């Protein structure tokens with residue numbers, strides 16, 4: 001295989017794996033999933049990716065680039081700031097010179113389709129964040145995997161799961177958007193799938209949880225699984241008046257038969273709940 005990471009006899013020495021954004025929800029899960037390797041984890045305070053990488057000492061075998069500007073609404077007011085991190089930062093991560101995994105998003109699509117988006121579908125981002133992530137894909141270079149995933153959640157960090165757990169405990173009723181459909185993806189499952197992916201050829205790969213739902217469905221499942229007695233009031237996106245438009249439909253599937261398959265989002269939800277602090 002062209003990137004030389006395959007080792008069918010299990011004789012490979014530990015790889016030197018750089019993780020960027022290691023303090024974020026996915027970065028933390030990646031550092032866990034690759035713990036059998038020699039992980040060099042850079043949180044934001046260790047390396048601001050808008051600057052060139054700090055000296056690494058020895059060379060790296062693999063870069064897992066999870067650092068990103070992820071505030072979708074704030075990117076509308078500062079598209080250059082978002083691009084500096086998501087495009088410029090990716091260029092700097094690629095300049096390390098090792099094969100790189102770039103994590104992209106379902107928000108590169110406009111949501112006009114009503115069947116799952118596959119790798120060969122054309123991108124048409126609706127938001128400044130989506131555009132910055134799409135242009136970031138172009139900064140990866142030839143030696144890289146572009147992983148598009150969606151609606152990430154973890155037992156840590158800032159995400160919909162943790163917001164719903166807080167709101168559901170505070171209120172009798174929580175208003176949640178019911179006109180956006182996607183696949184909520186547990187970072188632990190995505191990190192495990194990334195381990196499988198780096199044995200496969202470079203290119204674009206859609207890796208998201210099996211199953212799909214709306215945010216309102218997801219909120220109901222969260223309350224049900226967590227035993228929270230709150231109602232979900234289903235609302236249209238227009239009621240939230242957020243700065244950035246989101247696709248109404250952004251379910252991702254892979255058209256590649258060898259693509260790693262992730263468990264169902266509800267399984268991911270149960271696993272995240274079991275790991276809450």
Ligand SMILES: NC(=O)c1ccc[n+]([C@@H]2O[C@H](COP(=O)([O-])OP(=O)(O)OC[C@H]3O[C@@H](n4cnc5c(N)ncnc54)[C@H](OP(=O)(O)O)[C@@H]3O)[C@@H](O)[C@H]2O)c1
Pocket residue numbers: 021022023024025026027043044045047048049050065066067068069070085089103104105106133149150151152153157158
């Ligand atoms: N969250 C989702 O629903 C979702 C969906 C699809 C794809 N993705 C992609 O998946 C990847 C991981 O996302 P995530 O959910 O783990 O996001 P996250 O929790 O926000 O983590 C991103 C990390 O990047 C760091 N960061 C921001 N600016 C940086 C900079 N200039 N230099 C270095 N680090 C910087 C952040 O640090 P601070 O917190 O200190 O700023 C944070 O620790 C991103 O590429 C994201 O675009 C996310």
